[in-house]
Amino acid sequence: MNTIAVDAMGGDSAPEEIVKGAIKAKNLGIDVILSGDKNLIEPFLNNTKIPIVHYPEVISMDENPARAIRSKKNSSIVGAMQLVKDKKASAVFSAGSTGASLVAAIAVLGKIKGVIRPAIASVLPSVNQDIVLLDSGASLDVKPKVLLQFAAMGSKFAEVIFDLPSPRIGLLNNGEEASKGRDLEKSTYKLLKSSKLNFIGNIEGKDFASDSADVFVTDGFTGNIVLKTMEGTAKLQQSMIKKSLKGNLFKPLLLPVNKALQPVRDRLDPDKTNGAYLLGVNGIVTIAHGASSSEAVMNSIIFSSKTVEKGFISKFAETISEI
Numbered sequence: 151m152n153t154i155a156v157d158a159m160g161g162d163s164a165p166e167e168i169v170k171g172a173i174k175a176k177n178l179g180i181d182v183i184l185s186g187d188k189n190l191i192e193p194f195l196n197n198t199k200i201p202i203v204h205y206p207e208v209i210s211m212d213e214n215p216a217r218a219i220r221s222k223k224n225s226s227i228v229g230a231m232q233l234v235k236d237k238k239a240s241a242v243f244s245a246g247s248t249g250a251s252l253v254a255a256i257a258v259l260g261k262i263k264g265v266i267r268p269a270i271a272s273v274l275p276s277v278n279q280d281i282v283l284l285d286s287g288a289s290l291d292v293k294p295k296v297l298l299q300f301a302a303m304g305s306k307f308a309e310v311i312f313d314l315p316s317p318r319i320g321l322l323n324n325g326e327e328a329s330k331g332r333d334l335e336k337s338t339y340k341l342l343k344s345s346k347l348n349f350i351g352n353i354e355g356k357d358f359a360s361d362s363a364d365v366f367v368t369d370g371f372t373g374n375i376v377l378k379t380m381e382g383t384a385k386l387q388q389s390m391i392k393k394s395l396k397g398n399l400f401k402p403l404l405l406p407v408n409k410a411l412q413p414v415r416d417r418l419d420p421d422k423t424n425g426a427y428l429l430g431v432n433g434i435v436t437i438a439h440g441a442s443s444s445e446a447v448m449n450s451i452i453f454s455s456k457t458v459e460k461g462f463i464s465k466f467a468e469t470i471s472e473i
Contacts, residue, residue, distance in 0.1 A: 158184040171447020186229070269288050270428055298341045320353030358380065
């Protein structure tokens with residue numbers, strides 16, 4: 151049975167929402183272990199039997215991640231990573247500081263041999279299936295060789311998680327032509343073109359709304375802006391549709407129309423997705439928004455467990471060694 155180490159103190163509503171999400175996952179048959187301040191966690195367990203490893207220190211969103219990891223050896227995120235290193239857990243989930251999760255993962259678990267920089271892979275909805283965007287925030291300034299490696303990591307991730315035999319890789323750019331973009335994109339294009347990956351060329355922001363690629367590759371600065379823009383746009387669209395229906399639809403039709411639109415809302419709802427994955431470290435690390443609800447926490451834990459079951463880390467390491 152897979153055990154997921156949960157950073158109980160990471161998140162805007164921690165530990166309450168995190169613990170509630172862990173309880174929901176536990177009730178679905180997933181083993182979890184909580185890392186954090188035992189005195190603050192226990193009141194929210196409501197007699198649910200979930201082990202707690204006492205790591206009382208908390209790293210806030212506004213702290214310098216590297217400095218905080220060095221000074222707070224007993225922080226909840228360090229404790230969660232240590233559980234994986236000690237083989238007491240199979241994966242880590244955190245809704246806390248992304249920077250702290252990244253630094254803690256590198257410091258405690260270490261990078262997979264050959265990885266230059268880890269990347270955050272976000273799973274996003276598209277027309278017919280989910281797609282992968284990376285890097286969505288781990289490495290803001292990168293070189294072409296790093297983007298090539300991101301492409302390889304994203305390809306293996308999509309292959310294992312989505313069961314795609316040859317994922318299509320697109321380089322996010324401001325135009326489809328090979329001559330477009332900064333020096334970074336131009337040089338990366340050449341590397342991808344000569345690689346063994348299924349590289350389809352440059353793709354643009356509008357291609358997120360199509361099935362043109364399975365993996366979108368870019369630097370962490372651009373990727374993070376794209377991710378948050380898409381989330382904001384999804385909220386805006388849902389709000390506008392809701393307002394339009396209320397103002398223009400005959401009232402008895404509201405219920406069936408809303409019911410018909412529910413699957414669309416679910417696909418655009420961050421609480422129903424599986425967070426993001428930190429690729430390139432010696433362990434499965436899932437990262438979610440600080441504002442994650444208990445439902446979002448539960449879903450991230452579920453997907454973390456499924457990723458372990460697919461044997462992702464061993465398959466992933468093989469890919470990196472081939473680059």
